[in-house]
Amino acid sequence: MINNSMVPVSKRQLKKNSGLGQTVRNSLTMAYRGLLKIRRTPEQLFDVTLQPIIFTLMFTYIFGGAISGNVQSYLPVIIPGILVQTVITTSIVTGVQLREDMDKGVFDRFKSLPIARIAPLAGALLADTIRYTIATVLTFAMGYIMGYRPDGGLGNVIFAGVLVIVCSWAMSWIFAFFGVIARTASSVQGISMLVLFPLTFLSNAFVPVKTMPGWLRWFANVNPVSHLITAVRHLTNSGSVGWDFAATLIGAAVVVIIFAPLTVRAYMRRT
Amino acid sequence: MNVKKNMSGNDEWAVEAQGLVKKFGNNHAVDGVDLHVRPGVIYGVLGPNGAGKTTTIRMLATLLRPDAGSAKIFGYDVVKDPQIVRQLIGVTGQYASVDESLTATENLVIFSRLLGLGRAEAKKKSSELLEEFSLTEAAKRPLKNFSGGMRRRLDLAASLIAQPPLIFLDEPTTGLDPRTRNQMWETIRRLVKSGSTVLLTTQYLQEADELADRVAVIDRGRVVAEGTVDELKMSVGNASLQIRIKDRQALNSARQIVEKVLQAPSVILPEAGRITAPMAEADRVTDLLIAMREAEIKLAEVSVQKPSLDEVFLTITGHKAEASQKTESLEKSGEMKQ
Ligand SMILES: Nc1ncnc2c1ncn2[C@@H]1O[C@H](COP(=O)(O)OP(=O)(O)OP(=O)(O)O)[C@@H](O)[C@H]1O
Ligand SMILES: [Mg+2]
Numbered sequence: 132m133i134n135n136s137m138v139p140v141s142k143r144q145l146k147k148n149s150g151l152g153q154t155v156r157n158s159l160t161m162a163y164r165g166l167l168k169i170r171r172t173p174e175q176l177f178d179v180t181l182q183p184i185i186f187t188l189m190f191t192y193i194f195g196g197a198i199s200g201n202v203q204s205y206l207p208v209i210i211p212g213i214l215v216q217t218v219i220t221t222s223i224v225t226g227v228q229l230r231e232d233m234d235k236g237v238f239d240r241f242k243s244l245p246i247a248r249i250a251p252l253a254g255a256l257l258a259d260t261i262r263y264t265i266a267t268v269l270t271f272a273m274g275y276i277m278g279y280r281p282d283g284g285l286g287n288v289i290f291a292g293v294l295v296i297v298c299s300w301a302m303s304w305i306f307a308f309f310g311v312i313a314r315t316a317s318s319v320q321g322i323s324m325l326v327l328f329p330l331t332f333l334s335n336a337f338v339p340v341k342t343m344p345g346w347l348r349w350f351a352n353v354n355p356v357s358h359l360i361t362a363v364r365h366l367t368n369s370g371s372v373g374w375d376f377a378a379t380l381i382g383a384a385v386v387v388i389i390f391a392p393l394t395v396r397a398y399m400r401r402t
Numbered sequence: 403m404n405v406k407k408n409m410s411g412n413d414e415w416a417v418e419a420q421g422l423v424k425k426f427g428n429n430h431a432v433d434g435v436d437l438h439v440r441p442g443v444i445y446g447v448l449g450p451n452g453a454g455k456t457t458t459i460r461m462l463a464t465l466l467r468p469d470a471g472s473a474k475i476f477g478y479d480v481v482k483d484p485q486i487v488r489q490l491i492g493v494t495g496q497y498a499s500v501d502e503s504l505t506a507t508e509n510l511v512i513f514s515r516l517l518g519l520g521r522a523e524a525k526k527k528s529s530e531l532l533e534e535f536s537l538t539e540a541a542k543r544p545l546k547n548f549s550g551g552m553r554r555r556l557d558l559a560a561s562l563i564a565q566p567p568l569i570f571l572d573e574p575t576t577g578l579d580p581r582t583r584n585q586m587w588e589t590i591r592r593l594v595k596s597g598s599t600v601l602l603t604t605q606y607l608q609e610a611d612e613l614a615d616r617v618a619v620i621d622r623g624r625v626v627a628e629g630t631v632d633e634l635k636m637s638v639g640n641a642s643l644q645i646r647i648k649d650r651q652a653l654n655s656a657r658q659i660v661e662k663v664l665q666a667p668s669v670i671l672p673e674a675g676r677i678t679a680p681m682a683e684a685d686r687v688t689d690l691l692i693a694m695r696e697a698e699i700k701l702a703e704v705s706v707q708k709p710s711l712d713e714v715f716l717t718i719t720g721h722k723a724e725a726s727q728k729t730e731s732l733e734k735s736g737e738m739k740q
Contacts, residue, residue, distance in 0.1 A: 137565060137596055137598055138567075139413060140490060145478075146485065146486070147485060149485065163512070163515075164512050168503050235501075235502070236497045236498050236499040236500070237500055237502075240495075243464065243465060243493040244517060245486075245488035
């Protein structure tokens with residue numbers, strides 16, 4: 132190793148750019164790093180494990196009687212609502228961790244290596260889908276324990292889960308953008324919450340939209356999160372796919388189309 | 403796309419920097435630095451805190467974009483061909499650039515994979531490097547439990563995965579105890595023997611003296627002197643005078659006499675009652691001794707030595723290297739910076 136003699140510069144095969152294959156490989160390695168970090172610091176998973184459990188219990192018993200008469204008939208309404216809310220909330224972490232990571236010394240090394248420059252960002256976004264999966268599985272499991280038996284069947288439940296994960300991944304681009312442009316991790320958390328709260332609470336997640344005042348009803352109806360929740364309800368409860376499903380995917384695509392280039396550009400400038 | 407041999411790269415200069423400038427607001431951190439480093443040498447960049455060493459290295463290593471000037475690594479421009487430059491360099495920054503929450507092995511495996519090694523290759527390379535840097539026992543521990551010296555070694559190991567022809571080391575021995583520092587010096591010498599070029603920064607004049615073939619002294623963002631260590635010492639004079647005074651009260655008047663006779667600035671160490679000054683010609687010492695006798699200052703000790711880089715620094719910049727005192731206290735107590 133050190134004792135071996137060096138390959139002279141003129142004999143080296145030097146590449147001017149990293150190709151697509153290398154970009155994918157580098158991103159996967161960075162995602163692998165993300166997974167290792169999750170494994171080394173399991174306390175990072177507190178939010179994705181505790182929130183589905185606590186929220187499902189809390190909201191179901193608090194609102195169940197008032198909204199649907201009893202807990203049992205509220206479950207098909209609330210479980211998709213909580214699922215979407217929790218998993219999307221989880222995607223905030225992407226931005227916060229990205230900021231923390233970029234401030235660490237190890238990022239300097241990534242920048243000095245001949246790797247695809249986008250790989251650390253892509254890897255982080257990829258690794259975080261594991262968090263969404265954990266939150267999704269736990270929410271459904273909690274619902275099942277409390278007596279939720281979705282009529283759509285297991286296949287459609289899994290399908291709905293994948294839909295939620297895909298949409299959260301799309302949303303995580305927004306938070307990744309904040310993560311890239313913000314100066315501190317806590318400010319990322321702050322701005323992200325400000326965006327997230329109206330989106331998840333001013334929706335049809337917990338209460339029927341028709342009980343809301345007019346202006347709020349308007350927002351709740353156009354809110355893409357409401358469409359996602361409705362799509363999940365249709366899938367899990369009746370196995371049907373409709374306009375809300377399409378609207379959700381369009382919404383997710385729009386978010387990615389706007390925020391992915393913004394994030395990537397800001398990221399390239401910062402690194 | 404593969405760049406053909408010698409299309410724009412060449413082996414003549416490992417580093418060729420011209421007029422590098424970096425401003426942070428109104429602060430001219432680097433203010434027109436020129437550097438020329440031949441392949442196969444250890445090149446020292448020497449300067450006190452805030453001189454602009456780290457900023458210069460970061461520009462050369464494509465981590466920071468220069469505001470003006472240009473730099474080439476083996477003929478490849480750091481701004482135009484950063485991706486090629488990154489294939490030719492290894493960087494060990496001033497602060498550890500490894501992943502705190504992972505183990506030493508995991509860190510090295512990830513960097514190896516990123517550099518295109520296969521799964522098995524990456525494992526093999528990592529364990530070789532850990533062995534080389536005596537980290538095998540700690541390989542499975544998270545870095546949180548690593549000592550400063552272990553972290554530093556791992557950091558250097560990570561920079562050597564791809565066997566880069568040029569290695570940047572930003573203050574490689576700051577915070578290391580004397581034994582670990584000697585090991586680090588050994589490693590650096592071995593790297594150069596194997597054909598690498600090393601550009602290192604240091605605040606320790608003694609370290610540059612010990613390691614570097616050539617030295618650039620930077621102060622306030624500018625190169626104030628450049629040459630071999632011997633050349634620099636010559637530029638100060640052939641010799642360095644050290645005298646110790648019997649009566650400390652007379653220290654200041656003695657210093658005045660020294661500076662007047664030798665016509666050079668001097669350094670005093672009040673505790674020891676010692677005065678050090680560069681001397682252009684060794685026979686000036688006769689004049690000095692006569693002047694001392696006339697002023698009735700009694701000497702405890704007189705010696706004439708080859709000048710140290712401390713005096714070089716003093717003569718060139720006109721102010722004392724703050725780092726020199728630190729070097730001494732570091733040697734005495736093995737105390738760590740940071
Ligand atoms: N990111 C930054 N933002 C603003 N100012 C900076 C930044 N990095 C460095 N500086 C300033 O630039 C000057 C040179 O800093 P630099 O870190 O290059 O010095 P140095 O020679 O490496 O010092 P040291 O021996 O302390 O490491 C200092 O005045 C420092 O405050
Ligand atoms: Mg520095």
